[in-house]
Structure formats: structure tokens, C-alpha cells
Amino acid sequence: MTVELVNSMGGDDSIIRAMLVSTQGAEALEAQATEGRINFLMKNRHGTPFEHGAMTFFIEAPIFVFREFHRHRVGWSYNEVSGRYRQLDPTFYVPHSDRPLVQEGKPGAYEFVAGTGEQHYRTTSRLCRSYRAAYEEYEAMLEDGIAKEVARACLPVGTYTAMFATCNPRSLMHFLGLRTKHDLAKFPSYPQYEIAEVARGMEEYFATLFPLTYKSYCLNGRVAP
Amino acid sequence: MTVELVNSMGGDDSIIRAMLVSTQGAEALEAQATEGRINFLMKNRHGTPFEHGAMTFFIEAPIFVFREFHRHRVGWSYNEVSGRYRQLDPTFYVPHSDRPLVQEGKPGAYEFVAGTGEQHYRTTSRLCRSYRAAYEEYEAMLEDGIAKEVARACLPVGTYTAMFATCNPRSLMHFLGLRTKHDLAKFPSYPQYEIAEVARGMEEYFATLFPLTYKSYCLNGRVAP
Amino acid sequence: MTVELVNSMGGDDSIIRAMLVSTQGAEALEAQATEGRINFLMKNRHGTPFEHGAMTFFIEAPIFVFREFHRHRVGWSYNEVSGRYRQLDPTFYVPHSDRPLVQEGKPGAYEFVAGTGEQHYRTTSRLCRSYRAAYEEYEAMLEDGIAKEVARACLPVGTYTAMFATCNPRSLMHFLGLRTKHDLAKFPSYPQYEIAEVARGMEEYFATLFPLTYKSYCLNGRVAP
Amino acid sequence: MTVELVNSMGGDDSIIRAMLVSTQGAEALEAQATEGRINFLMKNRHGTPFEHGAMTFFIEAPIFVFREFHRHRVGWSYNEVSGRYRQLDPTFYVPHSDRPLVQEGKPGAYEFVAGTGEQHYRTTSRLCRSYRAAYEEYEAMLEDGIAKEVARACLPVGTYTAMFATCNPRSLMHFLGLRTKHDLAKFPSYPQYEIAEVARGMEEYFATLFPLTYKSYCLNGRVAP
Secondary structure, eight states: OEEEEEEEEEEEHHHHHHHHHHHGGGGGGGGGOOOOHHHHHHHOOOOOGGGGGGEEEEEEEEEHHHHTTTTOOOTTTEEEEEETTTOOSBBBBBOTTTSOOOSSOOOOOOOEEOOOOHHHHHHHHHHHHHHHHHHHHHHHHHHHTTTTTHHHGGGGTTBBBEEEEEEOOHHHHHHHHHOOOTTOSSOOOOHHHHHHHHHHHHHHHHHHHHHHHHHHHHHHHHHHH | EEEEEEEOOOOOHHHHHHHHHHGGGGGGGGGOOHHHHHHHHHTTOOOGGGGSSSSEEEEEHHHHHHHHTTTTTTTEEEOOOOOOSSOOOOOOOOTTTOOOOOOEEETOOOOEOOHHHHHHHHHHHHHHHHHHHHHHHHHHHHHTTTHHHHHHSSSTBBBEEEEEEOOOOOOOOHHHHOOOEEEEEEEEOOOOOHHHHHHHHHHHHHHSSHHHHHHHHHHHOOOOO | EEEEEEEEEEEEHHHHHHHHHHHHHHGGGGOOOHHHHHHHHHHOOOOOGGGOOEEEEEEEEHHHHHHHHHHHTTEEEEEEETTTTSOOOBOOOOTTTTTEEEEETTTTTEEEEEOOOOHHHHHHHHHHHHHHHHHHHHHHHHTTTTHHHHHGGSBBBBBEEEEEEEHHHHHHHHHHHHHOOOOOOSOOOOOOHHHHHHHHHHHHHHHHHHHHHHHHHHHHHTTTO | EEEEEEEEEEOOOHHHHHHHHHHHGGGGGGOOOOHHHHHHHHHHTTGGGGGSOOEEEEEEHHHHHHHHHHHHOTTTEEEOOTTTOOOOOOOOOEEEESSEEEEEEETTTTTEEOOOOHHHHHHHHHHHHHHHHHHHHHHHHHHHTEEEEHHHGGSBBTBBEEEEEEEEEHHHHHHHHHHOOOTTOSSSSOOOHHHHHHHHHHHHHHHHHHHHHHHHHHTTTTTOO
């Protein structure tokens, strides 16, 4: 999976300037971020100042990850590879050896455990065999003159795809709160392992671009304001 | 594919009342819709009055249809079957004999032509073979104790899924403008055949619930106001 | 101030059906709400099922209340009396005798205390004198042939206006969390007295239409899921 | 009125890269904007690529302008001076001598004509007299210890206020389509003179930051894609 920062706007100062316009008017244009001010916003859940920044990411991940991703509607813009207009590449998701494979417990609060080496081996084999078979049928249909948008129906949700995703600090914090599992989180989340990996990639960029905001977010229970 | 209306709020009158509050205040509560008033809004692209209604649909369609559907973010709410929490059923998309299979032209303006009987036969066979193989691997992984969210990676985007989708007349008209192909459309759209089928199902309910709005929408080029 | 329910869609059952589609598919269409299920959603902050309902309100309140109201963007639709198209009525806001008039403390955490009888008397007199003078100039300009949209510039933000507002249970809970002050609230809010009055009016209808959701919302700290 | 660009992200290239990811995947990261490509998007109303940019403006204008501004909900973020937390300055809107004062025709399609010199003189006098009286009462209440949020009820909607507003090229084009009057517009708009002035200020920055997009927007009837 790939997460690359393509573009960004603003930093902690942008947030504090947007905050201070409420009490200082035009003077806010020169204000600087401080830990105290950022903390005040985060703690009191004043969310709107955190919307005056922007980040564009280029992300490569399997379709099943993007399916969850695109349910985030507010403060997010997407443009993705189209299986209608482009032949999809034969690149597919196979779990790393450290991806826990077995789930225990009940819906809403699953726990995952590692699985045996045999389970890993069998799973990898089954996925690869299935992927290969599907892609062969896909190619055969394309060679037969069938439209890409029809032929793709057999491609698995493990197929890799790519997109540009643009968000703001507030919408990103909301995403991170739901799509990462973290000891500091006030509300527990149970994100799928793979989207959590993408989320962590975005989180690193966020921590660099908006350091005070990021710190305050973590110390305040990772709840988006 | 299934499209069922589950619930709805309002009708043409709701739209006109929301419109007339701007000039009549509380008197607008008793107002009635007329063709002229609805046309005035549509023609002049006053969109907000068309937001004071609601429709909830239950929809069953393949994953590749929902992938396009969920890109509609504003004025839409979704809850869908989860492949993390439920074993997906072995129900898959196979094109009808009247589904055109061959695309001609270039991206952005494809034309579709029928394809031969042999192409249909081969496509159907390939899809079914691929679906069956994928589902067998899926079941084998589940029996091996692998988590549903991992095993599903091999399931094709042709797998059927289901959701509740709630929208308002304005967001629905926007959806229909992009996801149907229609002679009256001022801006040509090239929706995929399958999502257009779902859209037409929703369009029928819409035409019944908001008859004046629907008529005016069509006569004004099927552009959402 | 007036808050009237004009229209609504759905109830606790709608929410639970949208929730259960994720694990039950089409069977969810027949499901019933229970306290346990609603609580599960609320506690775990699964917000989307709460979007499959709708409420339209007719609200009359001063401009300064609507100014705060219209900052709620997501899940809200508005149509309001227009000062460009209609002569505004000479109806203005005057605080009741139980409206605390004096603020103590600092921004973000003001406390309000009652104020003396004299302060109330003087405030009421000043507001009324000012309102009357402004409206006389407004009328004089209109009689002089000046456009309503120009003449209104002198009208005070205490002038009453009216609107239709449509929302869903999730967006309403978010609004209530910020615009009411409540002992059960996990995060303290400091809403202005007047918008809190409007909010309480909406809250009563909400409690009747979605009783289990409302109860669970209160017991879970009045944080929108 | 003041319109200042505070911050921005992206340019025509960002839009084209987001567009081309659909057919080129990762190669799109190096693509360049051309007039033809931008025109293709605009003409075919492919809107989402135009969301991968951002602009933050600092704007000073009367309350009645912001009242219209804040009705733009999607793709807009606002933080404004608060009359609850800050004493508002005695700065008020008075129409320039070239502001047409008299409206003819009917709602939805007003025409404005200049008005006589006497009308201008009388209007200016009436507004100023009214503003002064209101502000004196406001100050008197504040000196009497009354909370700012109560005292402000008498302040006119012609009072100046200030905000940060962040948007993207798509949401800005939608705003410009409704809030400017322009010969090239396919759909006629009748914005109030004052918000059109603010809009033109934003339009100039937009034309500089996204020159190909801007040109194409105008040549395609100033309809947001």
C-alpha cells in the first residue's frame, strides 16, 4: 500500500488565525499557534477552525479498503482509477505474515489472533490461485472484445486501485478516530487492519504538517473536535 | 437488482411551502404546489426548496454498482451489508441478453453495441466460472477459520450486496442526471448500464411521490436545480 | 419564538433497520428497535444509521439566532424569509424577565447572572427605542422608493424572521449537543440563551418521534454519534 | 468591503492530475494541465477533479452579506467575528453613489435602476442616523453591564463583520455562478449588489491561481461543473 502527500495548505497557525478572528477580527491574521490555544479548541470541541487547512494524498490500496474509505463523505474529495476506462493491473492484496488472520468474539467487538503458519500458507495460496483465475478470465473477455466495465465484474475486491484524496485537518482527524486503533483513544475503534495501515501513513504526514494539532488530538482522546 | 421504497416524507407541496416562506412567511404553511411554481424553481435553478423531502430505498445490486453509488456524498446516507460481519451470499451479476457488451469510441464518450450471441455465451460462462471458483476459495478459507474480512478479498465486484440509501429530491435529481441516459437530458451522461437500471427504479418512485417536480425536471433538461 | 413540526419520516425502527442491514441484509426490513440495539449504536458511536429519518420544522426567531443556526451545514436544509423580496414585519426580540442579562467570566466559559430589575427595565427600553427608530427609517426608505434589500440594512439583528429547516436525527443530535446546556452532557456547551430555547422546542418533538434514540442520547452524554 | 487571499493550495495541474488518475493511475502525478483537458472536464460537467485545490480568504463585509454567504454549505468552511465574545466596531454599510437604489419588476427577476441624487442623499442620511442611534444604545447597554450577546440585538444587519472562508475551486465556481451577474452566464442570476462585489474580489484571485480553469468556466457559461 502507498500513501504519498501530494500537496498541502496551512499549518497550526492557520487554525489559530481562524479561531482568533472571532475575538480579534483582522488582527488574527498575524497570530501564532500555541499549545494552549490549540488545546483549548480541541478540549472544548470547537471544530470549525480545524477546517482551514488542506491535504491531498495519493493512495494505492485494494478495492475493499477504498470501499470503506469512500463512506467518509464530509470534507473529503476523491478521484480514483476507473475500471470502466482503464484495464486494471494484475496487482492484488496478499496479507503479510504479521496480519492476524483469525477473528474471535462477536460483531462490533472482534479480537484478532495471529493464526498458524499453515493457515497463512493456505490463505495466501487460495487468494493467489483465485486472483490468477479471475484475472485470466478478465483478460480473456477483454481479448474477446468485451467492454472493460463488463469484464471487470469478475475482478476481486483484493485488486489494487489508486486515488487522489483531499481532506482537511478536521475531516482527517475524524477519519483517524474511526480507522485506527490506538491506546489513547477515548472511544474504541475496530478498524480493519488494512485501512488502519493506510490511515497510519496519512497520520505521519499530518503529525509533521500540523504538529501542535496532532499532539493535542492524541492527548485529548483522538476524538475529532 | 432490487429497488424498493422503504419510507418517504413530503411531496410537491413541501417544496412549494419551503419556497414560499421567503415571500410569505408563516402563510406558506398552507400553500399548494402548482406546475407554474415548480417550473419557476426548476428553471431558475433554485435548488434548496427541493431538499425538504426525503426518501429511503432498499437496494440490492453488485458491488461495482455500489462503488459508483457511494461517490454521491451530499444529501445521501448509506448503510450496507458488511463483508466484515456477515458471510456474503453466493449471488453474482450476470449480464442479461440485452446488455450491450462491446464498447466503441473513446473514454468519456463510449458507445455500446450489442455483441454477438457467442460473445454473450462466452462472457456468461467466464463470469460464472470465475465467480464459482472465487466463492469456493472464500468458503474454504472460512472453514479454515480465517476471518471473513480477510477471506472476502477474493470475492469479485460482481457479488451482490444490499443497502439502505436515504436522499432528498434535490440529491436524487442530481444522481439521476448523472446515472441515467435520457433523450431529454441537456447534458449527456454515459452511466454504466447497471447503475442506470437501479436509477430508473428509483426514478419511478420519485415520479409517483413528487409528480410535478418530476415532470418539471424532465422538461427542464434533467439538470438538478 | 415558534417551533412547529411540519413533517417527519421514520422512527426508532428505521434506525435499527438501517443498522441491521449490515449483518442481516433484506431481513432487516422487518426488524424492530430495542433499547439495547439503540444503545449499542449510540455507545459505540455508529452514526450513520441515525441518518435514515427526517424532520422538517417551521421556526420563527430573531436574526441573531438564525445566524448561529445556519452555521450547521451538514444534514441541514434551510429556506428563510427574504428581506430582498418581502418587507420585514416590525416584530423584534425583547428578553423575558427570566433571561439572565449579565455575563461573568471569560470567553469560552461565560457564566450568566440575572441582572437587576432596573437593568432589565433599561435594556428593554433601549432595545425598543432602537427597534422603533430603525423601523421608522426602514419604512421611510421604502416609501421613498428605495429597494427593500437596501433599506433593510438598518434593521437590527433582533428582527424576527422565519424558516423551514429539515434535518435528520444525527444532525439534530449534533445541533442539540452544541445548542443546549444540559446536566447530562459529557462536553459542556455554552449556547446563547435564545437558540437554546429554539433547540429545546425541537428536542421535544424529537423525544416524541424517536423515543428510544432520545433516551439513549441523553444517557450517553448527549454526544451525537 | 475587503477580500484578501490568505492561503491557497494547487492550480490547474492539481485538477488535471486528479482527473487523469482515472485512466493513468500513478503516472497522473506528473501530468500537466492543458486547455483541452480542462475544457473537457468543464463541458462534460465532471466536477470532482475541481475539488483538489483550496483557497482561504479573509473577508470583511456587512452582516446582510454574510447572511447570504453562509447559506453555501458544501465545500465551505467559515469562522467569523463573534458578537457574543467581542464588542462589535461601529463600522456600517453605506451605499456608494453608483449603487442602484430602486428596484423594478417582480421577485425572482428584479431590475435595478439608479435612483435620484436626492434618494441617495436621503438614504445615506437615514441609514447613518439609524446606525448611530443603534450603536449609542448598544454602548449604553454595555456600559450598564449588559452582556454583549444581549446588547447586540439592536445592531443593524448593515454592521461590518469579518471572517475566514475556505473553499475549493468547485465550490467557489458554484458560489460565483449564483453570486455574480455576468454576460457569459448560461443561467441568469440576480445576486444582491454587495455580495456580487465580494464575489468579484474572490473571482480575481481565482483567475490568477487557476487561470485555465477560470477561462474554461467563463467560456462554458459559468456553470459550476
